[in-house]
Amino acid sequence: MDDSIEIYDLRGLNCPLPVLKARKRLAGLTQGARLWLETTDPLAVLDIPAFCTEAGHLLVETVALDGAHRFLIERGR
Template sequence: MNFDTELDASGLNCPLPILRTKKAMNEMSSGQVMKVMATDPGAVKDFEAFCKQTGSALLEQAQESDRFVFFIRKQ
């Protein structure tokens, strides 16, 4: 999937992956896509809730070995 920016939140525990994502998305334009990588298993539910709260679209989520990958389009 094509994306405009990437954030590696590997090794960070809740709520840091969400906080770093929110900060990075503030620098993005509406419609841009961010790829986020995280290792915290709680990130799956956290990013679903984050997207519902912010109106951003969770385009795809996957697990690659010990890492979770999310593609989020900013509203």
């Protein structure tokens, strides 16, 4: 994992908050910037990839953690 990429801690938040907060945070980044999202929401494994596809972002990597997931997203258009 690249330590220079910020981790946006969304643990403890449930659907739809992780996607809503991710959308807002990514909107403030430049195209091509990367951000790790970390969430404990079990639906995030479905919601985050769908959000990336719909919003034009690239889901670079998904990592399963103990009780959580981490998603590396590259901001698209």
